[in-house]
Amino acid sequence: MLRDALLVGAKDLRVEVRSRVALNQVAPFAVLVLVLFAFALDPDRGLLASAAPGLYWIAVTFSALLAIQRSFAVEAADGARDGLRLSGLDPAGIFLGKAAAIAGQLLVLEVLLGVGVVVLYGTELRGGTVLALTCLAATAGLAAAGTLAGVLAAGLRVRETLLPLLLVPVAAPVVLAATKAWEAALDGQSDQGWPWLRLLGAFAAVYVAFGVVAFGPLLEEA
Amino acid sequence: MAPAIRMHRAVVLLGRFPALAGADLLVEAGEVVHLSGPNGAGKSTLLRACAGLVPVVEGEAEILGHDLRRHPRAARRRVGLLGHATFLYDDLTVEDNVLFALRAAGAGTAAVEAALVRLGLSGRLRGVAAGRLSAGQRRRVALAVLEARRPELWLLDEPHAGIDAAGRDLVDELVLEAAAAGATVVIASHELERAAALTPRMLVVSGGSVTPAASPGTLANTAAAGA
Structure with missing residues (x-):
């Protein structure tokens, strides 16, 4: 399973490096979302600073939608998804590989957006440990839930519009918990962030475990 | 040795409509078989069913001894498919x-x-x-993937389509080499003369079933009917 996950993850990342879609489209989109929030709330710099964690995680969620959509669009072209099924790869390995590749892209985006909130919102980054662990746990949860939603929508003609409808409600607890954990860390009260961090960890564990079991049947039905 | 393909009263649905309606097919290991039939007869669906990509919902289907309905992944590992899509x-x-x-x-x-x-x-x-x-x-x-991988069962759907003259000869060479090495090859093609040069066993897919071709003339008439 891990061999298959590495193979699929490396393939997906190689596709992204070659196509530069993440670099040229997803990253600029994510920064634009931050800029738009800044325009909308600019008259009240205090509000912008206090809302920064929530705005940051909303921007991450929107970017995740694009990354997930892209990950499954690649498999839709020229029957590539059938090629994956024919290969005999372990479906759990395919799930882990695709989720890991999405997570890798999101982590890079989160660093970029972190710089964005510092520059645009004047946020002072504190509680580095909680901030970093929140990013890791929330990213794992978003990537796992997103990969499941992606394969669920993959075989449908309306997949582009269906994916946000499937993912956003599921991702809401991640956005909430990650925002609360970041708020606590940025307020210098990291200890209050740990319960939210544990919730994020549990969410990620549940969706990774569910994906390992459910991805195969969903891939067959797609 | 188990047959390469054994289907008995196999039913495959495309949406709500049966693309294969109780089809019987027996291909022994090491055989080269040509499938003919009019457009839309179900040749591609039959090949995709043999590859485990579309489910056989009724009847029996075994590929290289693996029950397709219960263990499609085990069968897929031993099968190579060249379909309309190239999976690239x-x-x-x-x-x-x-x-x-x-x-x-x-x-x-x-x-x-x-x-x-x-x-x-x-x-x-x-x-x-x-x-x-x-x-x-x-x-x-x-x-090239098939040639490098050398699966035990080659499923080729219109393998000559879109390839230049030299490439079409190369396809035939690859088929004959695979067969000589003991692989089973099933070719769905409208190129009757080429197929006849590769194998004497020709089957017609029509009306959701698979039947032996009576003669090359029958095949030509069938193909003309579907054109």
């Missing part, structure tokens, strides 16, 4: 596509170089992104 990633190079397909199938990569040379994909082409290839070149890449 546009942003990966020719070489990367072939290497990924072989590694995914758990096959060795030692034969990649020879396969690329054989299919005319060595030199500059090996580093070109698949998305920049012509349709014929893409089919050559898909054939």
